[in-house]
Amino acid sequence: MLQALIAAGVRLSDLLVAENRALTELDLATAAMIAPEKRRAVEAFTAAEAAMRKAGGRAEGGDRDALTELSSRLTDLAAANRRMLERALSAQDAVVRTLTAAATPKPALYAPAGTSPGHSAPPRPMGFAASA
Numbered sequence: 001m002l003q004a005l006i007a008a009g010v011r012l013s014d015l016l017v018a019e020n021r022a023l024t025e026l027d028l029a030t031a032a033m034i035a036p037e038k039r040r041a042v043e044a045f046t047a048a049e050a051a052m053r054k055a056g057g058r059a060e061g062g063d064r065d066a067l068t069e070l071s072s073r074l075t076d077l078a079a080a081n082r083r084m085l086e087r088a089l090s091a092q093d094a095v096v097r098t099l100t101a102a103a104t105p106k107p108a109l110y111a112p113a114g115t116s117p118g119h120s121a122p123p124r125p126m127g128f129a130a131s132a
Contacts, residue, residue: 001052002063008045009070015041016077023084026091 015038022030059067 001048001055001057002059002067005045005048005052006063006066006070008041008048009067009074012038012041012045013070013073013077016074016081020077020081020084023081023088026088028088028092031088 015034019031019034019038022028022034058064
């Protein structure tokens with residue numbers, strides 16, 4: 001059970017590193033592709049931890065040190081992941097706002113007399129007379 005927990009933790013750690021790298025580069029497509037696998041890795045790690053607790057397993061000696069180191073690494077990676085996800089979401093929000101503002105029609109700066117800004121009036125027919 002201990003080896004399953006360590007393996008699940010290492011897998012989760014690897015995925016966090018990969019996702020954090022993608023988020024650092026603002027490669028949101030790659031980060032999104034990693035997310036489902038990361039979710040499965042979190043579930044596997046949580047299940048392995050619960051199984052070990054239920055069985056009353058305890059890590060001793062070198063295994064205990066390895067678990068402590070892995071736990072610390074996962075904590076640091078998860079905190080960095082959270083910060084980078086917030087940064088990526090903020091950047092994505094800024095892009096969406098910029099695109100929305102660019103796509104919103106602006107009122108015309110010039111309009112013929114008698115029309116309200118943003119609306120154009122059809123041209124008036126020009127009067128003329130002809131004599132033969």
